[in-house]
Amino acid sequence: MTTHTAPAERMNHPxxxxxxxxxxxxxxxxxxxxxxxxxxxxxxxxxxxxxxxRPYGVLDIVAGVESLLVEFDCLAVTHEQLAQTIRLAVAGNSLEPGALGASQSRFVIPMVVSEEFSPDLQSVAEELGLSPEAVLEQFQSSVLTINLLAAAMAPMMAGVRFPGQVSRCVEPRTNVEPGSVMVAGTSAIIQPFPGPSGWKVIGRTPLTICDIREDPATSYKPGDLMRFEVVPERDWSRLEGQFLRTASNGGAAPRGVGSDGPEGGSNDLP
Structure with missing residues (x-):
């Protein structure tokens, strides 16, 4: 078994x-x-x-920002056979962004903004030439797609509707609190556990988004949609520590805590 990348024998599809x-x-x-x-x-x-x-022989599918790595049993199927199977699967299913899959879930994440929880909001506003209020308005109006799960199962999302790119911190923080909502470029991410980061922090969610005691440890996955909603600081104690669930997994969720999947109820996302 070799571990190097095979020569690029690209197979194009219509x-x-x-x-x-x-x-x-x-x-x-x-x-x-x-x-x-x-x-x-x-x-x-x-x-x-x-x-x-689930094509025959596939063992795992790993999402990247703009790619998928499909791992398979090489004793059950060849590269060419699997590529052809995938072509046939795609031929019968639209890849248009508006074509939602049956397993796609949607989340509305509560976020508290304060001097403590939003240390970089002012600098982000200055960088974009906006007021802090306008930054939050544009952030809340953005429907974000989870592209991949980064370190510690952090959801990395694309689609922030800022008028420009947000730079990273000149000096990364050595410890960012869990629940911190951070932006860089036109992407966003939530910090699941304490750890270092160079992304700019503009808020914090009181929810627990990853819990190893749960099965699965997260309710979200690549391809799911998220939107953020600023809530009053007084709501923190009511929501703190609640595990983020989909509405169809654990019953009806309080506003801001759960989401709307294909089997859920009403939802604020378009």
Whole structure:
């Protein structure tokens, strides 16, 4: 068994799907398109399609920002056979960003903004040429797509509707509190556990988004949608420590705590 990347023998599909052998037992999939937002959204949709179809021999699907790594049993299927199966699966399912998969969930995350919880809000506002209120307004109006789960299962999301890119901190913090809502570029992330980060902190959610005592440890996954909602600081004690769940997994969730999946109830997301 080799571990190096195999020569790039790219196999194009009418849907502009690129499947490239990656070692002996994996394929790297990318959706070819000029628009980065389209590539990310279509990549999330592709992951959803493959999870629904579960092609023979597939062992795992690992999401990247604009790619999917599909690991498979090389004794059960070859690169070419799996690539062809994936082509057929894509042919019968739209990769358009608006085509939602049956397993996609949507979340509304409460966020408290204060001097303690939002140390970088003012600097982000100055960098973007906006008021802090306008930054929060644009952030709350953004429907974000989870592209991948970063270190410690942190949801890395794309689609923040800022008028420009947000730079990272000149000096990264050595310890960022769990629940911190952070931005960089036009992406956002939530810190699940205490740890270092160079992203800029603009708020904090009182919810527990990752808990190893739960099964699974998170309610979200790549491809899911998130929106943030600023709530009064007085709501912190009521929501603090509650585990983020989907509305269809654990019953009706209080406003700001849960979400609306395909089987859930009403939802603020479009």
């Amino acid at each position: 849907h502009e799907l690129e499947a490239e052998p990656f070692g002996d037992s994996a394929l790297m999939l990318r959706v070819k398109h000029d628009d980065a937002d389209f590539r990310r959204a279509a990549g999330s949709r592709l992951r959803d399609v493959l999870l629904e179809v």
